[in-house]
Amino acid sequence: MVLLNISDVDISYGKRLIVKNCNLTLEKGEICSIVGESGSGKTTVIRAVLGLLARGGKVTAGDIVYEGRSLLTLNDKEWRALRGHDISMIFQDSGAMMNQTRRTGDSYVEYIRTHESIFTKDAWAKGVEMLGRMHLPDPDRIMRSYPFQLSGGQRQRVGIAMGMTYQPRLLLADEPTSALDVTTQAQIVRQMLELRDEYGTSIIIVTHDIGVASYMADKLVVMKDGVIEDQGDRDHILHETDNAYTRKLMEAVPSLGGKRYV
Ligand SMILES: Nc1ncnc2c1ncn2[C@@H]1O[C@H](COP(=O)(O)OP(=O)(O)OP(=O)(O)O)[C@@H](O)[C@H]1O
Ligand SMILES: [Mg+2]
Structure with missing residues (x-):
């Protein structure tokens, strides 16, 4: 069953055409990785x-x-009903997106x-439960902490927990592991x-790490200069x-956590 269908999409910033004729289909429960060099339009698409x-x-x-x-x-x-509920996004550094002057738990609530x-x-209580599901030890303490009192990996997992609170049908993740050490990367x-x-969530993950991309994805999309240069099943690509x-x-192909993925 098709969940998302991007067809013949052009995206511009001002007068500058950035993404050209983008076509991408995502099935329910499918994981798609978008890879490609910096500036190729990956973030723009998601x-x-x-x-x-x-x-x-x-x-x-x-x-x-x-x-x-x-x-x-x-x-x-209509967006308010959908965003953060049916469709969630995890950013590269969720920690930086969090309000630094408020406890994690207050932001979560x-x-x-x-x-x-x-x-x-x-x-x-719901926040504590979700943090526990992210295998964060001592979720109560994390809820009572300010973002600067947490490690980068902990903050990122809080961001992922938030993004998953409502078991979104579609998760968009933009370089979710880039800021993390390899051990935390592998956990995430x-x-x-x-x-x-567990939930049949469909995921689009943008990453410059081919190792992560190929490990996770059913489908790989390669972007270059705003154009999808190549796409297909993981093994084919x-x-x-x-x-x-x-x-x-x-x-x-880089290695992750000491293991090669392909
Ligand atoms: N807010 C903006 N205003 C104008 N141009 C932008 C804006 N954001 C991105 N662009 C341009 O769009 C193009 C694609 O940027 P985008 O952020 O989608 O690339 P990316 O593939 O995500 O790169 P990276 O791997 O570095 O994150 C770039 O040429 C960039 O300069
Ligand atoms: Mg980007």
Whole structure:
């Protein structure tokens, strides 16, 4: 079953055409990795899906259809219902996105209370439960801590926990592991896979790490200069593609946690 269909999409910033004729389909429960060099348009594509392009950014052609409904025509109210609930995003450094002057738990409670009417006490308990599911030790202490009192990996897992609170049907992750050491990277990769297996969440993960991409993904998408240069099943892209650019990109597969992924 198709969950998301991006068809013939162009995206511009101001007058500058950045992403050209993007076509990408994501099935329910499927994990897709977008790889490609810096500036190739990876972040732009997933931000467009969430209706969160930076100022001046606009989808100028094509359509983005989620569960049979165009995302390009949603109003603010419809977005509020969908974003953070059905469709969530994890950013490269969730820690930096968090309010540094408030305890993690207070931010988490506020997030929960924008999505459901629930007592503060119950929202707090829900936050603790989600942090526990992320295998964060001592979730109570983490809720009572300020972001600067947590490690980068802990903050990132708090961000992932928040993104998963409502078991989104679609998770968009932009370099979720880049800021982390390899051990934490491997944990987070495993957690994202677990979420897919448990909840059937579809995931688009943007990463410059081919190791992470190929380990997680069912489908690989290679971007270059705003164009999807190559895409297909993981094994096809890794081992069989005729595309010279992809082959060059795949030549140097990095290792993660001491293990090679492919
Ligand atoms: N807010 C913006 N205003 C104008 N141009 C932008 C803006 N954000 C990105 N761009 C341009 O769009 C192009 C694609 O950027 P994008 O951030 O999507 O690349 P990326 O593939 O995510 O790169 P990276 O791997 O470095 O994160 C770049 O040429 C960039 O300069
Ligand atoms: Mg980016």
